[in-house]
Amino acid sequence: xxxxxGVVVEYTIGPILHQxxxxxxxxxxxxxxxxxxRTLETTKDTVQILVSQDKGKxxxxxxxxxKWLDNVKEVSxxxxxxxxxxxxxxxxxxxxxxxxxxxxxxxxxxxxxxxGRQFNKDNIDYPVPSSDINCPTIPTDYQIIExxxxxxxxxxxxLANPNVNKLGVCGMAGVGKTSxxxxxxxxxxxxxxxxxxxxxxxxxxxxxxxxxxxxRGALNMQCGKITASLLQTHITERKENILFMFDDLxxxxxxxxxxxxxxxxxxxxEGCKIxxxxxxxxxxxxxxxxxxxFELNSLTKKExxxxxxxxxxxxxEDGYIQQIAKDIVNxxxxxxxxxxxxxxxxxxxxxxxxKDALKKLKxxxxxxxxxxxxxxxxxxxxxxxxxxxxxxxxxxxxxVQKEID
Numbered sequence: 209x210x211x212x213x214g215v216v217v218e219y220t221i222g223p224i225l226h227q228x229x230x231x232x233x234x235x236x237x238x239x240x241x242x243x244x245x246r247t248l249e250t251t252k253d254t255v256q257i258l259v260s261q262d263k264g265k266x267x268x269x270x271x272x273x274x275k276w277l278d279n280v281k282e283v284s285x286x287x288x289x290x291x292x293x294x295x296x297x298x299x300x301x302x303x304x305x306x307x308x309x310x311x312x313x314x315x316x317x318x319x320x321x322x323x324g325r326q327f328n329k330d331n332i333d334y335p336v337p338s339s340d341i342n343c344p345t346i347p348t349d350y351q352i353i354e355x356x357x358x359x360x361x362x363x364x365x366x367l368a369n370p371n372v373n374k375l376g377v378c379g380m381a382g383v384g385k386t387s388x389x390x391x392x393x394x395x396x397x398x399x400x401x402x403x404x405x406x407x408x409x410x411x412x413x414x415x416x417x418x419x420x421x422x423x424r425g426a427l428n429m430q431c432g433k434i435t436a437s438l439l440q441t442h443i444t445e446r447k448e449n450i451l452f453m454f455d456d457l458x459x460x461x462x463x464x465x466x467x468x469x470x471x472x473x474x475x476x477x478e479g480c481k482i483x484x485x486x487x488x489x490x491x492x493x494x495x496x497x498x499x500x501x502f503e504l505n506s507l508t509k510k511e512x513x514x515x516x517x518x519x520x521x522x523x524x525e526d527g528y529i530q531q532i533a534k535d536i537v538n539x540x541x542x543x544x545x546x547x548x549x550x551x552x553x554x555x556x557x558x559x560x561x562x563k564d565a566l567k568k569l570k571x572x573x574x575x576x577x578x579x580x581x582x583x584x585x586x587x588x589x590x591x592x593x594x595x596x597x598x599x600x601x602x603x604x605x606x607x608v609q610k611e612i613d
Contacts, residue, residue, distance in 0.1 A: 237310040244317040245287045251324040257423050258332050269333050276323055283317060295387035300587060351520055353511050353544075354383070360391045363502060367392075367451065368401055368483060373472040373498050376492035377485045379504030382543040385485040388504060389453050392483065396451060402481075403448040409455045415468050421465060423452075439468030443480065450480045457486040460495030478566045506542030513537050519551035534561045 224549045255277065259269055366372050384407070404428045408419055420434045429442055431486050443450065452469055454461075463469045463482065472479035484496060492498050507515065516537050517524055522532040538553070540546040550569075554562055 216395055216537070217563040237307045237314070240314050241287060241310040241317075244314050245284065248280060248317050248321055248324070249284065251321050252277065253430060255324050255327050256431070257330070257428050258327065259425070267392060270331070273327060275333050276320070276327070280320055280324070283313065283320060284326045287313065288315075331482075352514060353507065353512065356388070356391075357508055359502060359504065360388065363388075363392050363483070364395050364399065364401065366500050367396060367483065372481075373479070374496065375484070375500045375502070375540075376496065376498035377483070377502045377504055378487070378489045379485070380487055380494055380506075380543075381503050384544045385504055386455055387544070389455055389483065389485060392452065393451075396498070401449075402451040403450045407453040407455065410458070411456045414456050416461075420467060423469075426567065434466070436468035440464070440470055443468060444470055452480055452482050454482065454484045455492050457496065459482055460491065491576045493557075504585045507544060507547075508542065510536070511593075512540065512542050512547055516540075516551050519548060520555050523556060529559055529562060532559070532566055536562070536566050536569060539566070 214221050255273065259273065259277070363375065364377055365376070377385055377388060387409060393407060395407060396402050406423060408426075410419060414422075415433075420436065420439060423439060424434050427439075427442060427446075429438075452463075459501075461467070464469055469482070470479040471482060484492060484498065486492050489501070489503075493501060514536065516533065520533070524530050536550055537547065540550060550565065554565060
């Protein structure tokens with residue numbers, strides 16, 4: 209009889225008490241979650257400092273580190289959402305749900321903390337091999353295109369001018385604005401024109417706080433809640449000659465009030481210089497009030513062909529494919545990114561695929577995205593379809609192989 213009672217308790221009363229425990233330990237579980245979250249944020253700040261330092265050296269960050277930071281952000285967002293919920297002590301269902309979720313999140317956060325503490329300066333990044341200028345298979349726009357090299361030099365000279373403090377680069381999507389900034393950054397650092405260059409990708413989705421956090425990371429600042437005032441104090445106290453690069457602006461920002469950047473001006477001899485890019489001339493000249501504008505135009509036919517064959521290789525020497533290749537290059541509209549996408553997608557492919565690519569480019573998909581040409585969209589679509597087809601083929605081959613085995 210005692211054995212029967214024991215079984216009944218084990219399978220009925222036990223689970224009930226276990227679930228009630230989430231209610232009784234609600235405050236404790238929430239407090240543990242908050243404490244663990246604070247420890248996680250401290251660990252994240254330490255890792256983020258290492259990442260920022262290594263990016264500043266031009267090194268690449270291991271995927272495991274990037275994935276860990278993404279997971280931390282996701283867990284932090286969930287924790288903050290939980291903190292905003294404070295159900296009444298009589299709302300047993302909600303308190304049970306939150307308590308149970310908090311307990312599980314404490315375990316997940318503990319794992320993230322342990323993972324984060326394994327990262328150090330020796331396992332967080334790796335050096336990016338420098339490109340060989342004479343290597344024809346992995347070129348950059350600036351190694352083989354003279355007009356781009358000249359533009360980079362002109363921007364560097366403008367940045368060296370003490371009377372020019374805010375510069376802008378305007379160009380449509382795919383024309384190479386981000387690549388241009390990367391080359392300018394390398395050149396001004398090699399020339400010791402600035403002590404530090406901080407490059408921020410703005411885009412449409414980032415808000416002011418996101419941009420402030422990115423600047424804080426680049427400056428290796430260790431503090432709690434970041435504000436424009438704290439950023440300005442930190443930047444001023446550093447007394448460094450800093451160039452800020454803001455890539456892909458879609459609207460106007462007050463750089464000093466929102467990001468704490470003390471910009472140089474006629475009335476202020478000390479401060480930072482700014483280099484911005486945008487698809488919109490209006491954004492740069494009328495809203496951001498730049499002092500000098502550079503326009504980044506599409507490549508000429510000669511430059512486009514030179515750039516394309518440097519990537520795609522010797523296969524275009526065949527007379528038949530060569531004509532198709534020239535037609536494809538013309539359809540890319542002189543956009544470096546479109547040329548690069550098509551060259552990489554078509555390299556060492558059968559002539560039928562080249563024909564199919566040309567056919568699709570001649571009948572581009574019409575898009576209504578500001579600054580994005582139909583040619584560029586079609587190139588991206590072709591590349592995506594090629595990847596999808598490749599994955600599907602791999603899946604089919606894997607299935608056949610499994611059946612053979």
